Amino acid sequence: xxxxxxxxxxxxxxxxLLLLLALFAxxxxxxxPLLSRLTAQIPTLVxxxxxxxxxxTRQIDIxxxxxxxxxxxxxxxVSAGGHGLPxxxxxxxxxGAFMGALNGxxxxxxxxxSIVVTLATMxxxxxxxxxxxxGKFVNLAPGVQWFGxxxxxxxxxxxxxxxxxxxxxxxxxxxxxxxxxxYAVGSDAEAARLSGINPSAVTFGxxxxxxxxxxLAAVLNLVQSPQVDPKCGTGLELKAIAAAVVGGxxxxxxxxxxxxxxxxxxxxxxxxxxxxxxxVEAYWEKAIQGLVILLAVIADxxxxxxxxx
Amino acid sequence: MRQPLLRLSQITKSFGxxxxxxxxxxxxxxxxxxxxxxxxGAGKSTLIKVITGAHQPDGGxxxxxxxxxxxxxxxxxxKLGIACIYQQPALxxxxxxxxxxGLRLEGGAFFAKVHWKxxxxxxxxxxxxxxxxxxxxxxxxxxxxxxQQLVEIACxxxxxxxxxxxxxxxxxxxxxxxxxxxxxxxxxRASGAGVVYISHRLEEIFALADRVTVLRDGQSIxxxxxxSELGAMExxxxxxxxxxxxxxxxxxxxxxxxxxxETVLELENVCCAAGGIxxxxxxxxxxxxxxxxGLVGAxxxxxxxxxxxxxxxxxxxxxxxxxNVQVRSPQQAxxxxxxxxxxxRRRHGVILPMPIxxxxxxxxxxxxxxxxxxxxxxxxxxxxxxxxxxxIKAYGPEAPGGSLSxxxxxxxxxxxxxxxxxxxxxxxDPTQGVDVGxxxxxxxxxxxxxxxxxxxxxxxxxxxxxxxMSDRIAVMRGGRLVETFEGSTxxxxxxxxxxxxxx
Ligand SMILES: Nc1ncnc2c1ncn2[C@@H]1O[C@H](COP(=O)(O)OP(=O)(O)OP(=O)(O)O)[C@@H](O)[C@H]1O
Ligand SMILES: [Mg+2]
Numbered sequence: 090x091x092x093x094x095x096x097x098x099x100x101x102x103x104x105x106l107l108l109l110l111a112l113f114a115x116x117x118x119x120x121x122p123l124l125s126r127l128t129a130q131i132p133t134l135v136x137x138x139x140x141x142x143x144x145x146t147r148q149i150d151i152x153x154x155x156x157x158x159x160x161x162x163x164x165x166x167v168s169a170g171g172h173g174l175p176x177x178x179x180x181x182x183x184x185g186a187f188m189g190a191l192n193g194x195x196x197x198x199x200x201x202x203s204i205v206v207t208l209a210t211m212x213x214x215x216x217x218x219x220x221x222x223x224g225k226f227v228n229l230a231p232g233v234q235w236f237g238x239x240x241x242x243x244x245x246x247x248x249x250x251x252x253x254x255x256x257x258x259x260x261x262x263x264x265x266x267x268x269x270x271x272y273a274v275g276s277d278a279e280a281a282r283l284s285g286i287n288p289s290a291v292t293f294g295x296x297x298x299x300x301x302x303x304x305l306a307a308v309l310n311l312v313q314s315p316q317v318d319p320k321c322g323t324g325l326e327l328k329a330i331a332a333a334v335v336g337g338x339x340x341x342x343x344x345x346x347x348x349x350x351x352x353x354x355x356x357x358x359x360x361x362x363x364x365x366x367x368x369v370e371a372y373w374e375k376a377i378q379g380l381v382i383l384l385a386v387i388a389d390x391x392x393x394x395x396x397x398x
Numbered sequence: 399m400r401q402p403l404l405r406l407s408q409i410t411k412s413f414g415x416x417x418x419x420x421x422x423x424x425x426x427x428x429x430x431x432x433x434x435x436x437x438x439g440a441g442k443s444t445l446i447k448v449i450t451g452a453h454q455p456d457g458g459x460x461x462x463x464x465x466x467x468x469x470x471x472x473x474x475x476x477k478l479g480i481a482c483i484y485q486q487p488a489l490x491x492x493x494x495x496x497x498x499x500g501l502r503l504e505g506g507a508f509f510a511k512v513h514w515k516x517x518x519x520x521x522x523x524x525x526x527x528x529x530x531x532x533x534x535x536x537x538x539x540x541x542x543x544x545x546q547q548l549v550e551i552a553c554x555x556x557x558x559x560x561x562x563x564x565x566x567x568x569x570x571x572x573x574x575x576x577x578x579x580x581x582x583x584x585x586x587r588a589s590g591a592g593v594v595y596i597s598h599r600l601e602e603i604f605a606l607a608d609r610v611t612v613l614r615d616g617q618s619i620x621x622x623x624x625x626s627e628l629g630a631m632e633x634x635x636x637x638x639x640x641x642x643x644x645x646x647x648x649x650x651x652x653x654x655x656x657x658x659x660e661t662v663l664e665l666e667n668v669c670c671a672a673g674g675i676x677x678x679x680x681x682x683x684x685x686x687x688x689x690x691x692g693l694v695g696a697x698x699x700x701x702x703x704x705x706x707x708x709x710x711x712x713x714x715x716x717x718x719x720x721x722n723v724q725v726r727s728p729q730q731a732x733x734x735x736x737x738x739x740x741x742x743r744r745r746h747g748v749i750l751p752m753p754i755x756x757x758x759x760x761x762x763x764x765x766x767x768x769x770x771x772x773x774x775x776x777x778x779x780x781x782x783x784x785x786x787x788x789x790i791k792a793y794g795p796e797a798p799g800g801s802l803s804x805x806x807x808x809x810x811x812x813x814x815x816x817x818x819x820x821x822x823x824x825x826x827d828p829t830q831g832v833d834v835g836x837x838x839x840x841x842x843x844x845x846x847x848x849x850x851x852x853x854x855x856x857x858x859x860x861x862x863x864x865x866x867m868s869d870r871i872a873v874m875r876g877g878r879l880v881e882t883f884e885g886s887t888x889x890x891x892x893x894x895x896x897x898x899x900x901x
Binding site for chain 2: 263264265266268269272273276277280281282283284285286287343344
């Protein structure tokens with residue numbers, strides 16, 4: 090109970106918001122728009138899972154937005170070239186894993202600070218994409234959108250994939266040695282090393298996983314529209330990091346859970362539409378989101394100070 | 399009677415459900431060395447943190463120099479003339495020794511100009527005064543734990559405080575540095591300062607203290623004079639122990655084992671430039687405890703780090719069970735059956751936010767969880783077993799490592815390696831900061847493990863422990879192995895003179 094206090098309080102805030110909406114803006118619950126809003130968050134959710142893992146190992150990856158964009162365009166081009174969705178998916182996952190591995194090499198083996206490394210790769214991949222694509226949209230082959238199903242079918246599939254992924258990742262993180270190693274390395278890399286864990290391998294693995302998830306997220310985004318916007322990844326890294334932070338994943342590693350990150354994402358994603366439905370002026374949105382993030386960081390600060398004493 | 403420097407009465411302090419202090423009264427007079435004694439987790443460090451303003455007491459009164467203070471902060475305590483050497487050195491690892499000393503002592507305004515020369519000179523003088531041979535320009539990160547402790551001592555001395563608190567200052571110091579420290583303590587006493595002195599080594603208390611206050615389970619049990627007015631001893635060791643523990647404790651070392659078995663570890667001319675050790679040749683056999691003695695900086699910890707693959711050897715051969723091996727990383731060492739309990743549990747041992755059961759299972763995942771999935775009941779059982787066996791004071795296996803007292807953290811770190819059931823166990827000061835009861839318990843466990851065929855390499859700064867436990871004693875000096883004694887023939891004198899002899 091005490092251990093999951095943070096996750097539970099974020100979930101409680103979310104429930105409260107949903108209750109408010111049910112009371113004052115029942116329109117929020119109209120099925121089709123609600124479903125669309127939810128599926129639109131699935132790619133961010135996948136990124137958030139990756140970011141949460143990266144943050145648990147006491148690293149950060151701000152290049153995920155660029156990775157996402159690159160993977161999306163690549164998958165789109167593969168699809169436009171007449172290949173099926175599985176080939177596009179494989180291309181996106183491969184490209185993501187490659188970019189993740191590059192970050193991982195630089196951070197884990199060359200021991201460079203991850204904020205600097207991923208800042209550099211963020212700019213690099215974004216520039217590569219800009220030079221290569223010149224801002225042009227990619228038209229997808231027919232049959233890619235909604236996996237070739239009906240819109241409803243596609244949306245339900247997306248929800249299923251997202252939900253299954255969170256459950257699987259959270260289960261693995263809690264119940265395997267690898268998951269435990271993530272926490273150990275994030276809390277105290279030196280102590281972990283002296284216990285026979287290889288912190289570099291753990292860090293590297295997490296970055297590769299992050300890249301792969303960015304590729305997956307790109308595909309889960311691509312199936313929701315007939316075209317790929319080469320700018321689709323812009324700013325996603327901030328959304329994912331914010332969700333993880335609000336959900337209680339500690340910026341200095343070792344504490345937090347994926348369920349918390351999910352709750353954080355849902356809370357942040359509900360605030361915007363909620364404000365619209367509750368007739369709050371639109372320009373308050375960003376301010377309120379910022380406030381929520383600030384609150385989360387302050388709560389973390391208080392918690393770690395208390396742990397120190 | 400002069401005004402006491404400190405007077406605490408009925409101090410209470412809880413951490414959540416844990417009642418660390420349940421009513422402690424304590425007085426410190428000028429010119430006295432007042433020892434604070436108690437088992438691990440009795441509340442000594444917590445009491446100290448109340449005095450230094452690091453913790454706010456929940457109840458009771460605290461008087462400093464005759465005036466009652468409330469809402470004490472560390473800054474204010476320092477202004478009131480209280481200096482403290484904490485159980486774990488609290489220095490800035492990336493700054494140099496002189497910068498650390500400067501930061502602690504100068505405390506000028508934000509824009510105050512730093513007088514580098516002056517600062518350096520100050521540091522030099524202080525280090526010289528305590529007799530520590532340290533270069534003030536070395537970054538603290540590269541110092542060993544005992545060397546950091548010396549820096550802390552220099553800071554406390556330099557602050558000119560009237561009340562100096564030392565929380566287990568000697569836990570990691572060897573005989574020679576200990577004598578340096580005792581000199582500092584006696585100087586302080588002679589100058590009219592009061593010293594609060596915490597240690598688990600009773601002989602130090604008899605050598606230094608004027609009075610002793612015993613804590614048990616967060617309560618002050620009694621305060622006694624160590625010597626009468628005429629200088630005769632008023633207390634016996636047995637009395638102190640029974641006050642502290644509330645029962646009898648075997649203070650003798652367990653019997654040495656029978657005849658040792660096959661050779662487990664054999665070193666031939668092992669060198670490691672990074673660790674500053676050269677030409678080490680030695681052998682440890684199954685069932686044998688090899689004690690490694692020497693001064694701080696003699697290369698004992700460095701040798702342990704070489705054997706565990708942290709700073710791999712440059713040359714020479716390491717043979718494990720007759721096979722030549724290269725130990726290139728800790729993982730490899732673990733898979734070869736080597737366990738290592740490091741000297742600095744805070745930095746290299748226990749993961750503070752992690753529950754102690756998880757800390758203990760850290761190095762045994764493949765063995766404890768053969769089916770790849772973690773099994774929480776098995777982990778919990780492991781935790782409970784060691785909490786019971788080592789007498790760890792914690793509210794349960796799910797308590798985070800950081801909530802334990804220093805000595806109990808040490809036991810968690812030991813448990814992690816006992817759980818791996820290694821072939822070779824390297825212990826770097828295994829009982830530092832552990833109370834007398836638990837210490838003899840740990841000694842018994844180590845001896846039992848050896849009897850079951852484990853080879854033990856034990857580094858210890860506590861000479862009686864080395865003499866009492868070891869089957870053989872190897873002495874290091876300046877990164878080399880200089881002499882080896884049979885445990886039964888070694889004496890404190892012979893070991894010390896081998897450790898000290900100029901080369
Ligand atoms: N931050 C904390 N949170 C929870 N419990 C704590 C905390 N700090 C100390 N305790 C508990 O308070 C009790 C007293 O701890 P303290 O560190 O004062 O013991 P100690 O006498 O210094 O022991 P040692 O000889 O091992 O250093 C212990 O049971 C410990 O677990
Ligand atoms: Mg203590």
